[in-house]
Amino acid sequence: MNLFLDALNFLFDPANLTGANGIVPRLVDHVWYTGLSMAVAIVIGIPLGLLVGHTGRGRNAVVALSSAARALPTLGLIFLIILYTGLGVGPLIVVLVILAVPPLLAGAYSGLEAVNRPTIDAARAIGMTEWQILLKVEIPLAMPLIFGGIRSATLQVIATATIAGYVGLTGLGRFLIEGLALRDYKLALAGAILVIALALCVDAILALAQRLVVPHGVARGLTRHPDESAAPTPRQHGRVSTAPSNP
Amino acid sequence: MIEFHSVTKRFPDGTLAVEDFSLVLPSRKTTVFVGSSGCGKTTLLRMINRMIDPSSGSIEIDGVDIASGSAVALRRSIGYVMQNSGLLPHRRVIDNIATVPLLKGVKKADAHTQAMELLDTVGLDRALAYRYPSQLSGGQQQRVGVARGLAVNPNILLMDEPFGAVDPIVRDDLQQELLRLQHDLDKTVVFVTHDIDEAFLLGDQVVILEKGAQIAQVGTPKEILANPASDFVASFIGADRGKRRLAVDSTVARSGDDVVLVDGAGYVAGVIEAPGGVLPGSGVGVGTNSRARSVSNKTDQAGDA
Amino acid sequence: MLWLWDNLDLVLRLTADHVRLSIIPIVVGFIVCIPFGWLANRYTVARTILLTLGGVLFSIPSLALFVTLPALLGTRILDEANVVVALSIYAIAVMVRGAADAFSSVSRDVISSSTAVGFSAVSRFWTVEFPLAGPVLLASLRVVSVSTVSLLSVGSLIGVQSLGYLFINGYQRDFPEEILIGIVFTVIVAVLFDTILVLVGRLLMPWTRATPRRRSVTSAAAPVTA
Numbered sequence: 001m002n003l004f005l006d007a008l009n010f011l012f013d014p015a016n017l018t019g020a021n022g023i024v025p026r027l028v029d030h031v032w033y034t035g036l037s038m039a040v041a042i043v044i045g046i047p048l049g050l051l052v053g054h055t056g057r058g059r060n061a062v063v064a065l066s067s068a069a070r071a072l073p074t075l076g077l078i079f080l081i082i083l084y085t086g087l088g089v090g091p092l093i094v095v096l097v098i099l100a101v102p103p104l105l106a107g108a109y110s111g112l113e114a115v116n117r118p119t120i121d122a123a124r125a126i127g128m129t130e131w132q133i134l135l136k137v138e139i140p141l142a143m144p145l146i147f148g149g150i151r152s153a154t155l156q157v158i159a160t161a162t163i164a165g166y167v168g169l170t171g172l173g174r175f176l177i178e179g180l181a182l183r184d185y186k187l188a189l190a191g192a193i194l195v196i197a198l199a200l201c202v203d204a205i206l207a208l209a210q211r212l213v214v215p216h217g218v219a220r221g222l223t224r225h226p227d228e229s230a231a232p233t234p235r236q237h238g239r240v241s242t243a244p245s246n247p
Numbered sequence: 248m249i250e251f252h253s254v255t256k257r258f259p260d261g262t263l264a265v266e267d268f269s270l271v272l273p274s275r276k277t278t279v280f281v282g283s284s285g286c287g288k289t290t291l292l293r294m295i296n297r298m299i300d301p302s303s304g305s306i307e308i309d310g311v312d313i314a315s316g317s318a319v320a321l322r323r324s325i326g327y328v329m330q331n332s333g334l335l336p337h338r339r340v341i342d343n344i345a346t347v348p349l350l351k352g353v354k355k356a357d358a359h360t361q362a363m364e365l366l367d368t369v370g371l372d373r374a375l376a377y378r379y380p381s382q383l384s385g386g387q388q389q390r391v392g393v394a395r396g397l398a399v400n401p402n403i404l405l406m407d408e409p410f411g412a413v414d415p416i417v418r419d420d421l422q423q424e425l426l427r428l429q430h431d432l433d434k435t436v437v438f439v440t441h442d443i444d445e446a447f448l449l450g451d452q453v454v455i456l457e458k459g460a461q462i463a464q465v466g467t468p469k470e471i472l473a474n475p476a477s478d479f480v481a482s483f484i485g486a487d488r489g490k491r492r493l494a495v496d497s498t499v500a501r502s503g504d505d506v507v508l509v510d511g512a513g514y515v516a517g518v519i520e521a522p523g524g525v526l527p528g529s530g531v532g533v534g535t536n537s538r539a540r541s542v543s544n545k546t547d548q549a550g551d552a
Numbered sequence: 553m554l555w556l557w558d559n560l561d562l563v564l565r566l567t568a569d570h571v572r573l574s575i576i577p578i579v580v581g582f583i584v585c586i587p588f589g590w591l592a593n594r595y596t597v598a599r600t601i602l603l604t605l606g607g608v609l610f611s612i613p614s615l616a617l618f619v620t621l622p623a624l625l626g627t628r629i630l631d632e633a634n635v636v637v638a639l640s641i642y643a644i645a646v647m648v649r650g651a652a653d654a655f656s657s658v659s660r661d662v663i664s665s666s667t668a669v670g671f672s673a674v675s676r677f678w679t680v681e682f683p684l685a686g687p688v689l690l691a692s693l694r695v696v697s698v699s700t701v702s703l704l705s706v707g708s709l710i711g712v713q714s715l716g717y718l719f720i721n722g723y724q725r726d727f728p729e730e731i732l733i734g735i736v737f738t739v740i741v742a743v744l745f746d747t748i749l750v751l752v753g754r755l756l757m758p759w760t761r762a763t764p765r766r767r768s769v770t771s772a773a774a775p776v777t778a
Contacts (some may be wrong), residue, residue, distance in 0.1 A: 003623040005621075021646065025604040067698070069704055070702065071743070072702065072738075073705040073719070073738045075706050075708070075709070075716055075719050076716075076734050076735040079719050079720075079722065079723040079731050080719075083731065084728065085617050109745055159614060159615070163709070167723070176615060176616065176619060180709070180710060185629060188629075189620060191619070193616075194610050194615040195613050195615075196613065196620070199612060200612075
């Protein structure tokens, strides 16, 4: 427990808070990378996933892409891309976007696919246009899974941005990496605690947002019978199973 | 009036669901399509609001080809009720009923007032208006489905096995409710079922279909019962097993004025009131004539055909 | 490619380490999830607690968890145990949720009819519920297997030997080919594991092959003929 006390001492030492290499600027950087990449990834991934889910076209490509993304080691990917593009915030954002898109795509696509077919059929039969079906029926009903995709993508981005510390970019990962490199375990542990706290806070905020956004009446009983869930994606209520792909 | 002109539907997988179907469905009457699974009856129904477009042939409503306008506008002008209600699970009952009026731009307050009235129309307590569909029983959901179908005050109401998934007692209620509604509202109803008793109960015009939506017989329930056009129809309505052909049972001792009827297989089917032991209009005393008189059993819900 | 032939020994040794270290969490996750999944399926309170806890653990970035565990477990920072325990925690977090879903996917009718024909609670679990939950369990297990293999390489940042070493070494030497070979071998291991799981699943659950693909039937959009 002494180790934790040391780490906490480091965290609560006002001298470590500000300054160029302080906790606050690195936290801001970490959040900035995460927010920016998520914004870009959402703009790309969600409309694409909705398109695939609504039309049913490109379904196989999405399934293949999301399982491939799960198998690819993020650490290797980030190093490889940075070797080719050179160091910088730009390439980092590109890597983070690449990693965030598959879970978003899968969430949006599987969310739409999980919507009860007769409900959509009925919406069409009473005279909704395709747009109205998408906006007023499919998206609200798919919200839990769409949000699940957003949450797991965000966690993955926060985790991967931590590794960016290794290639010299700032962010909370720097404390961790510096600590490991200097064999200063107190510093590494402090960095780890910061990263964990950030991840948990962000996920909690997203969980609250999800409660606000997901319509009532959807939380239960929106989907098909459980035994219809398709391998190899297990149904994980509200969270798309890109599983711990956080590096 | 809905007219089918040589309508054929072949699905992309090659299934010929409907082949050269022509029929007139009179206005303000209930037409029932009845047949076994896969006979194409739902396909016929879904072609009326263009959920399915025919491969060839045309469908006219009041003389206008339905393919000439937009499918969405057509669907909004026709009520549609399906099995399992098809309600939107994320909207309260009242918003479900008001869905189409709201889509058409009716003010929310007006649409809600009207939705409340429709709850009365279909015999539901107004207190249910603010529940979600999952909080209702199956029968209540179907009533909400009917209310939604009526929300735009359509001339035509399409009903696709609407009572197929509710238990028999609730189904009886819903059927009676529909008869009452039809009596009050005078819509052109097109009803699909595989239950011949339901067809005979609800239909002014009953259309018995074979595979590929071939018409085996069309007529009023009376006409069909009296003269089944083919062995298929006879079998379908249960006439061949004697279910529909009842005879006075002369072996049972009479007590009072009722006379016991048995079906062709000898099972008790019901009783008939025969004051003084005399069948109305016959002048013949029951039991005095060994040649029992036939009585058509217009569907007392006892048959399972 | 030349680099691969020159360093085949190293690559194969790292691959062997990778296989060895990733098997443990997968097996642990599978074994632990069965009682917990059963609990979560049986009791709502247990479900809430277990799944919330799983969700929290699952949110922890792996590098941070690798680094935190020595302080909790009293291990040394370079111990393999840190990585194995961390990956087991993820595996359990995902598998408990998957197992709860798997058990709830077993039809109520089947369970009550097997009770009715006289199975005891224990034999019903092992002969009815567990096998019928198999397909959904397998699906979760496949997710866990693939992500464990992929995550393990992050452990090389704290010095645990696996194919991840090739990423770090390749990056430090500015040598993309080495990284690429690391990625390819990681994917090969993941695919190998997945194939084995699928084959074992087919062997143990022959009935799943006999079932037609329901989804394509029920969710086919258009033709509804009555």
